[in-house]
Amino acid sequence: MPYWETLTDRSLWLQLGILVAVTLATYLLLSVMLRVVSRQLAQRDKGSQSRFFHFASELLRSTSQLLIFAFALMIGLKTVDLSPRWESAMSHGWFIALAFQIALWLDHAVKLWTDSLTRDGKARNPVTTTLLGIIMRLVIWTMMLLSILANLGVDITAMIASLGVGGIAIALAVQTLLSDMFASMSIGIDKPFEIGDFIVFGDVAGTIEHIGLKTTRIRSLSGEQIVIANAELLGQIVHNYKRMNTRRIVFTFGISYHTPVEKVREIGAQVKRIIEGTEKTQFDRAHFFAFDESRLTFEVVHIVQTASYNEYMDIQQEINLELMETLRNMEVEFAFPIRRVEFIGGDLPEVKVAGMPEQTTAANASPYGGAS
Incomplete structure (x- = not known):
């Protein structure tokens, strides 16, 4: 009979009817509101340079329907009379549902951020992006779990301490x-x-x-x-070297010591004309630099306006060819190594060539008239 009385209790059925009606109405209202707000944010995103509206719209779309229903149910439970024990459970339920939803929003925000890093056309380290995403998600869900446990009355101090000790042990084991x-x-x-x-x-x-x-x-x-x-x-x-916008080039060349001074003076101006007439490079200086062994040395500096090594070599080759042609027209010779050996006193050594008959020459004749 008690069960029959419970089933025929009008106040109970009235409260259940109010609970169902309020829950469904709240669920539909929250769903429609989220859909409308998300659509409005998506429309604003089309004419905006900022990514804020896109992120906000995607976060609202990612809202869990189950958690929306849980919020609607708890709002419905507020309209009926409940025992103090159920009131305490509801307070925990509000916090758990809200913590889960915030964690879901943050998790989806991290996913949107990492996806945006890989779609903006810039070359990035995909491993670093993935690693950052994993660490941030791990922190989010760990904080959510600890906050729920703390709200339920669990002492999380010992848990945090044990996690810290375990983390240190793992870090030492895999430090490399x-x-x-x-x-x-x-x-x-x-x-x-x-x-x-x-x-x-x-x-x-x-x-x-x-x-x-x-x-x-x-x-x-x-x-x-x-x-x-x-x-x-x-x-x-x-x-x-890929981030090198310009390249400073220093090269030298040498001309013969027999070159007249007037032509030596003119060479610097000719080098300037050659470099200024070459594309993608900028003339800096050209000077008669030093008196070196066997040559008069010129030092030339120009700034190549490209980071490509192949383009730099093409430019330098063109400059070298133009320089060869210009010096040839000026009748100026490039220097080449010359060694002069001078014998002072004594006799030259006798040189014998295989297959040649021995002959007495004036070089090896005795100064007294006899053969040496």
Whole structure:
């Protein structure tokens, strides 16, 4: 009979009806509001340069329907009479649902941020982006779990301490791996080089092919792939030639000591004319530099306006060819090494050639008239 009385209790059915009606109405209202606001933000995003409206619209779209229903149910429960025990449970339920939803929003925000980094057309380290995303998500969900446990009355101090001790033990066990991982993250954040850059360090020169979690792979000029740990690579002095906007070139050439002074004076002006007439380079100076062995040395400086090594070599080749033609027209000779040997006193050594008959010459004749 008590069960029958419960089933026929009008006040109970009235409260249940109010609960269902308020829950459904609240659920529909919240869903429609989120959909309308999300659509309005998406329309504003089309005419805006900022990514804020796009992020806000995507976050609202990612709202969990189950958690919306949970919020609607708790709002419905507020309209009926409940025992103090259920009131306490509802207060915890509000916090748990809100914590889960905030964690979901933050998780989706991290995903949108990492996706935006890979779609903006810039070359980035994908491992660093993924690693940052994993760490940020781990922090978000860990903080959510600890906050829920603290709200439920669980003492989380000992748990945090044990996690800290366990983290230190794991870090000591894999410190080499962690150092390379953090080096990879440092490469991704600081960007000393990126995929496709041509770098030189030590006796290695090549193009970055892949920046991994532990190692970086470089394709050398001779063709082989060089693999180096990230932490070791960051410990090197790295020359990044792809980021070199200009190239200062210094070269010398020598002319003969027989060149007249007037022509020596004219050579500097001719070199200036040649470089200024060459594209993608800027003349700096050209001077008669030094009296070197066997030649008069000129030093020339010009600034190549390109980072490409092949283009630089084409420019230098054109300058060299023009310089050869100009000096030939001026009847100026390039210098070449000359050695003069002078014998002072004594006799020249006798030279014998195989197959030639021995002859007495004036050079080896005795000064007294006899054969030596």
